[in-house]
Amino acid sequence: MWILSFYRSYPIRLFFILCFMVLFMLCELAIPYLMRIFIDDIFTTKDMVKFYNFCAIFIVPVVLMVVFKSIYDRLSCKLQERVSIKLQKKLLSKMRDLGVAYYENNQSGETLSIIQSSVDSATELYRKHLPQFMLQFSNMLVVFLYIMFFNIYFASIMIIAMIVNHFLSKHFGQKSIFWTEMETNNKITLERKIYDAVSAIPELRSYGSVEWSLREIQERTNEFVEISFKAHLYRHLRFLYRWIIINLGKMFVFIYGTVMVINGIMDYGEIITIVLYYVVFMNSYSIVVRNLWDQEISLNHSARLNNFMNIIPEVEEMKNQISMPDSKGTIELINVSFSYKNKPVVLEKINLTIKPGEKVAFVGMSGGGKSTILKLLTRNYDVSEGEIRINGIPIQQISFEEIRNQIGVVNQEIYLFGSSTIYENILFGNPHATESEVIEAAKAAYAHDFIMSLPNGYQTVVGERGFNLSGGQKQRIAIARVFLKRPSIILLDEATSALDSISEVEVDMAFKKLLDGRTTVTVAHRLSTVKDYDCLYIIENGKIVDSGCFNDLMKRSDKFKEIVLGPKGEAS
Structure with a gap:
């Protein structure tokens, strides 16, 4: 037995x-x-x-x-x-x-x-x-x-x-x-x-x-x-x-x-x-x-x-893994196709290369497969066809630990440990960090001032689902985590879509500092946040239908104009 x-x-x-x-x-x-x-x-x-x-x-x-x-x-x-x-x-x-x-x-x-x-x-x-x-x-x-x-x-x-x-x-x-x-x-x-x-x-x-x-x-x-x-x-x-x-x-x-x-x-x-x-x-x-x-x-x-x-994980580590001694932040997707188990194809023949330090965004209507690309980059799922490479190494040959050490993720919905303090929630990004490093990360994320204004400062318990904090404050704690982690690649999944305009300005300031010099991949609905990105890819029905910088796409792509201005021509 x-x-x-x-x-x-x-x-x-x-x-x-x-x-x-x-x-x-x-x-x-x-x-x-x-x-x-x-x-x-x-x-x-x-x-x-x-x-x-x-x-x-x-x-x-x-x-x-x-x-x-x-x-x-x-x-x-x-x-x-x-x-x-x-x-x-x-x-x-x-x-x-x-x-x-x-x-x-x-x-x-x-x-x-x-x-x-x-x-x-x-x-x-x-x-x-x-x-x-x-x-x-x-x-x-x-x-x-x-x-x-x-x-x-x-x-x-x-x-x-x-x-x-x-x-x-x-x-x-x-x-x-x-x-x-x-x-x-x-x-x-x-x-x-x-x-x-x-x-x-x-x-x-x-x-x-x-x-x-x-x-x-x-x-x-x-x-x-x-x-x-x-x-x-x-x-x-x-x-x-x-x-x-x-x-x-x-x-x-x-x-x-x-x-x-x-x-x-x-x-x-x-x-x-x-x-x-x-x-x-x-x-x-x-x-x-x-x-x-x-x-x-x-x-x-x-x-x-x-x-x-005995449940077999959908994604398993290979026995013979290749280490990444030099983490530059290069990402390649080569003929990548993907479908969830027993479901229709979500991504089809995706080809792109993201250079070190480059900022790219995936835009398009909901359900097109944008967030799925981020799940593939963190290897939460394996591709159905094709190959993903990080720094020239096939992602299946890299250990989970190394992948996730090199990638920092900020989602729209931030998970904070409710019974833990703000300090402990930031330390989650790098459990081996010192107290001074945690405070520096909070300052870099423009979170230090609001934290110190709280009665217990860094020792404030955040409450269930971060109930004691606003959306912008939770986002800045998440950004502080990533600062502490110091990854070479940043993935943002609609990280500012649920924020009000004031909170968005504060969070954008933190993001600009965080993304500087790092390879960045963003899924965005608020396109005002990605105007200065190097390249935007329009995803529709699992395919890349167009790509280019913001101004270039606004000049020549009716599809992109519709995404930006909406069907009635009103800016998003």
């Missing part, structure tokens, strides 16, 4: 855990046997010397049980935590490796919900279920062999009780597993709905749709409660029938044992010992059955995690 493969790195620790588990089990099973001696040899003779000696002996297995159990728990806990950390690291690494393509096609809330609930349940497999199963199954086996050699009829009663229990448990167990699985799936759906509602609180308020959202969550909650009730009901019925059967079996063992004692075949101590061993056996059996059922649920969750871990 995939989830148990994490144990392979700790064979010695696992061996000692099993040893102390066996020692604990033997001490536990020794107590009913000592009870037999106590009843037959001491209780009937009333010898006080033997009684005191026996009490001293009786303490030994109890003390050893405490010692062995303490060592077992300590070793087991350390192993479980190490395995859990290893699993968490694997999952986080996988979440990173899946890349943008996965998260654009799958809801983050659902992914997080699956991982959280599945990890908790899957880790229970090796924290609780597996150790319990091994201990209790060993108990069952030793007790059964002892009773079978002692008296086959007692063993038969145990077997009958176990068989009846099995068939009844199977009937209710299947229903219980079905409704528990339904409960888990419904919980994931509910958590996704709550995540969406919390994320969309500003929009819900602005549209007056808070009550609608609450009603929708309430409906999902009611559905979850109804399914959860059925899951708990069948779990309860399963345990109820098991309890009845165990106690009926105990009664039959005691009745048969009493008959054996009356006929002089058994002693009082032997019947008490058999009853105690029966209780131990059936309790262990109950735990094993419950454990197997819990394991099945955990394995279902483990299967989800395994499926998640």
Whole structure:
């Protein structure tokens, strides 16, 4: 099983855990046997010397049980935590490796919900279920062999009780597993709905749709409660029938044992010992059955995690990578065509070369494929046909780390870490930067003055989605990040389209300083921001239909004039 493969790195620790588990089990099973001696040899003779000696002996297995159990728990806990950390690291690494393509096609809330609930349940497999199963199954086996050699009829009663229990448990167990699985799936759906509602609180308020959202969550909650009730009901019925059967079996063992004692075949101590061993056996059996059922649920969750871990990323690193010792900022697109999975072609036969320090922009109507080019340059997706080269090296042969170290991106929607400070959000651009470098980057982005005007300055917490900052302030923090990163290539995806005119002026000042001497690729709707660019490419239906500088295109391209002035001839 995939989830148990994490144990392979700790064979010695696992061996000692099993040893102390066996020692604990033997001490536990020794107590009913000592009870037999106590009843037959001491209780009937009333010898006080033997009684005191026996009490001293009786303490030994109890003390050893405490010692062995303490060592077992300590070793087991350390192993479980190490395995859990290893699993968490694997999952986080996988979440990173899946890349943008996965998260654009799958809801983050659902992914997080699956991982959280599945990890908790899957880790229970090796924290609780597996150790319990091994201990209790060993108990069952030793007790059964002892009773079978002692008296086959007692063993038969145990077997009958176990068989009846099995068939009844199977009937209710299947229903219980079905409704528990339904409960888990419904919980994931509910958590996704709550995540969406919390994320969309500003929009819900602005549209007056808070009550609608609450009603929708309430409906999902009611559905979850109804399914959860059925899951708990069948779990309860399963345990109820098991309890009845165990106690009926105990009664039959005691009745048969009493008959054996009356006929002089058994002693009082032997019947008490058999009853105690029966209780131990059936309790262990109950735990094993419950454990197997819990394991099945955990394995279902483990299967989800395994499926998640086996998702093949759309973009993968090549093993033999080429380093870029001299980062000039040259970009080449050679016969590049691209389509998203199972969708029409987005880009077709794109050919262009961007020289170091050159500023180019992609313009055109929405849906033409402009932003897709930026996704290809950061290798969030791979081209369907053709080739992209950075500094003369095919992009597939460059490591993700090197690509993203050489490229700085500023998007229209800036993501700020809500629970972090402004200082930490700028430091995100280069975690190894010093405090003075962070402040210099903020000054270069024209962000230092507004930051210092805040009550806590650089230690101001930005709030969820940067709620405490304006659009222009968030953009300047993003620009400060890029200053701190010092990339050779800058990608701007409609970075000023959502700003008011005052904020746009402030951000433009920061951009001019940032872009100076760096290769710049911009997707622009506000064409006033790219008038001084070296070249503008008009993208229409995934093709470059024209290119040139701003003034040149205004003179000769009707298509460009329409983009700039609009269909009614009004400037954008």
